Amino acid sequence: MKKLLNEFLKGIIRENPTFVLVLGLCPTLAVSVSIINGIGMGIAATFVLLGSNIIISLIKRIVPDRIRIPCFIVVIATFVTIVEMTMKAYSPALNRALGIYVPLIVVNCMVLGRAEAYAQRATVVNALFDGLGMGIGFTLALILISAIREFFGSGQILGQTLFKGFEPASIFAMPSGALLVIGLLLGFFNLLKNRKAQ
Amino acid sequence: MENRLIVSSSPHLHKGESVSRIMWMVAISLLPAGVAGVVIFGLNALWVSILAVITALATEGILQVLTKRKVSILDGSAFVTGLLLAYNLPPNVPIWLPVIGSFFAIAVGKQVFGGLGQNIFNPALVGRVFLMASWPKYMTAFSRPLNYDALTSATPLASLKEGKILENISYLDLFLGKRGGCIGEVCILALLLGAAFLLIRGYISWHIPATYIASTAILTYIFGPRGLFSGDWLFHILSGGLILGAFFMATDYVTSPLTRKGQIIFGIGCGLLTAIIRLWGGYPEGASYAILMMNAATPIIDRYTKNRVYGTRPL
DSSP: OHHHHHHHHTTTTTTTTTTSSSSOOHHHHHHSSSSSHHHHHHHHHHHHHHHHHHHHHHSTTTTGGGHHHHHHHHHHHHHHHHHHHHHHHHHEEEEHHGGGGGGGGGGHHHHHHHHHHTTSSOOOOHHHHHHHHHHHHHHHHHHHHHHHHHHHSSSSTTTTEEEOOOOOGGGSHHHHHHHHHHHHHHHHHHHHHHHHHO | OSSSSOOOOOOOOOSOOOHHHHHHHHHHHHHHHHHHHHHHHHHHHHHHHHHHHHHHHHHHHHHHHHHOOOGGGGGGGEEEHHHHHHHHHTTOOOOOOHHHHHHHOOOOOOOGGGGGTTOOSHHHHHHHHHHHHHHHHHHTBBOOOSSSSOBBOOOHHOOOHHHHHOSOOHHHHHTTOSSSTTTSOOOHHHHHHHHHHHHHHTOOOHHHHHHHHHHHHHHHHHTTTTTTTOOOOOHHHHSSHHIIIIIIIITTTTTTTTTTHHHHHHHHHHHHHHHHHHHHSSOOOOOHHHHHHHHHHHHHHHHHHHHOOOOOOOO
16 A cells, blocks of 8 residues: 555655656647646646556557557557547637647657557556556646746736735746746746755 | 975966956046946936945855855955946836846856855856846836936847938937937947056957957948948947946957967857847847857867967867
8 A cells, every 4th residue: 555655655756757757848838828728737647647657558568669659659649539639629718718628638758658658567466556646746737837827927827816916927928937937936836856966 | 404405386477467457447437438428327326236235245255155155245356246246237227126136246247156266157248148138118218318308218230120211310329328228338448448457557458358249330331221331330339238348248258268369269259149139130239149059169169269278289
């Protein structure tokens, strides 16, 4: 049990996909303009990660090693299609906001990275907890980045304007702002880690 | 008796210069342009400059205390950064703008990289482009000089970009700074005074400014509005932030190439980019972006222009 908890928790802080593994930056940079977008992308990626981790761990013995990547991609694409269709049916606004980045989860290096580095060698239960932990870690990172960008870039949190007379800095709503925020957060977390190690 | 002959390693002669002394000299050389800016635009320009400098010093000190490094706010570098940032702002910006810009310039432009000597980009320009991208409406609202009425007006370059016929503005007006623009960039005479001081004392060399200004002039002359070789190159030299950028920001020791050959490449690159942005780009003025882009190219320029060590094969 403790081991499973460990598998689950490692994705949230110790091996956080965004801030430690630095994977899946493309959707992170693109959609983290508002918290709603961040949560939407986080949940979509978590679902895909969970599904693909479980299936890939199940089929690990029957997939020939040489064509494993195409097999993984087919599995991942299946779940992405489910996510995209569901999102189009129940939340068209979110789907429009996320745009091309929903189908692009197929090539998200975080999803493929977990399949390649973990799920194809792990038991189903372990892969499940790994996928869940990584997905939640990714979602939390997205929420952190998009909260900073939404607040400074448009003066809002979850679409609510907080202070009157606060003039938002539009750079944070632009792609350059995403790079800036992610870079500074990465540096900050590394600083904390180095301090702790000393 | 046996200690009479002491041989130490070179250098044996010392000029008495230090980083801090050079920085303060640069600060002094910048003063005439600031005084001119205050005379031309009024007291708000002074408050903007003072706030920018104080914030730069405070940010540097606080961050150095927080990261447990040696506090070096009196070495003049933060002072120069704050002052240069203020010189790159329009005179009537809201007073929080220089504060945020200076903070960003020092914190993200300099201290994040490890402080003086480590930064890739000119901190003052980092601050300026951050403000430009964040609050473009304040950064492009230029007030007229005091001796005209106090309405906002475009800079000469902005009018040119919009295809307007320039209101009869003479070269002398441009030279003396009677035009809309940023605090420290308008008075070419004052800037040249400061630059001459730096050049004569040997704090900067002619390589970057001369090649920068010349290449901008040549390109804007060739690609003029009425066909080839019809450009008003003198207008392009005297307007915008070219002179301020060429003498005081492109020559920053930290972010420009080390060798003479490299500096010439750097200057030409700055000049080409400035002219390209002015002639075909989306912005009326490109000096700050040109210098930042060439800052990014500096490590590779240094790599390919490394001086050959005597007696070794050519690189």
